[in-house]
Amino acid sequence: DSGVTQTPKHLITATGQRVTLRCSPRSGDLSVYWYQQSLDQGLQFLIQYYNGEERAKGNILERFSAQQFPDLHSELNLSSLELGDSALYFCASSPEGGGSNYGYTFGSGTRLTVV
Amino acid sequence: GQQVMQIPQYQHVQEGEDFTTYCNSSTTLSNIQWYKQRPGGHPVFLIQLVKSGEVKKQKRLTFQFGEAKKNSSLHITATQTTDVGTYFCADYMDSNYQLIWGAGTKLIIKP
Secondary structure (H helix, E strand, C coil): CCCCCEEEEEEECCCCCCEEEEECCCCCEEEEEEEEEECCCEEEEEEEEHHHHHHHCCCCCCCCCECCCCCCCEEEEEECCCCCEEEEEEEEEEEECCCCCCCCEEECCCCEEEC | CCCCCCEEEEEEECCCCCCEEECCCCCCCCCCEEEEEECCCCCEEEEECCCCEEEEEEECEEEEEEECCEEEEECCCCCCCCCEEEEEEEECCCCCCCEEECCCCCCCEEC
16 A cells, blocks of 8 residues: 555546546645556656645646645546546646655556547 | 656566566656556555655666666566556655656556
8 A cells, every 4th residue: 555545546437528526645644646547558647736726737638637636635527538538547646746666656546448 | 737657568478587667758847756557446656756866676677767767667676466457756846846658658467
């Protein structure tokens, strides 16, 4: 158990639908990051939050949005889902910016399948 | 923008052989982090290198940061089945708190 909790672990939904992925960061970590990983591909950075504020955006589609709540948990909302959105979605957390001897701590991911 | 090139994409080895993955950049790297992702798993932080020429060891794993801070390598001696997975390097940029990821090298043990 890495300390980062992601739910649900698996999600199957139809095209055009909307889903919400949830992440609870490791205790004490202020930064939350969302990543997308397609089958056997690298990690695509989507968005970062730090202490409730959006800090950086990566290749996040307009159909996707996220937020970090006062208790520091974060949600990633994916709407108007397409087949190509099927992927593993990881949440990671870090104490501050992530440049430390602890790096990022990743959750186990949510596997999204769009049918 | 900053790019981190990682090679090779795949490496097939016999159990007991050595394995090396390389990260390169045309610009100076800030802080290199290495992660391992087991098949079906999530990336796990291994180590961070900060100083030019730095070498760190973790049992059979040796991590190096180049003198010019434009490359880094991870070398595994005498691979074991537990080493199977994808190894990622990432440059942590203090300026914007971002990790710039390499594409990963997949270590495959030949049967």
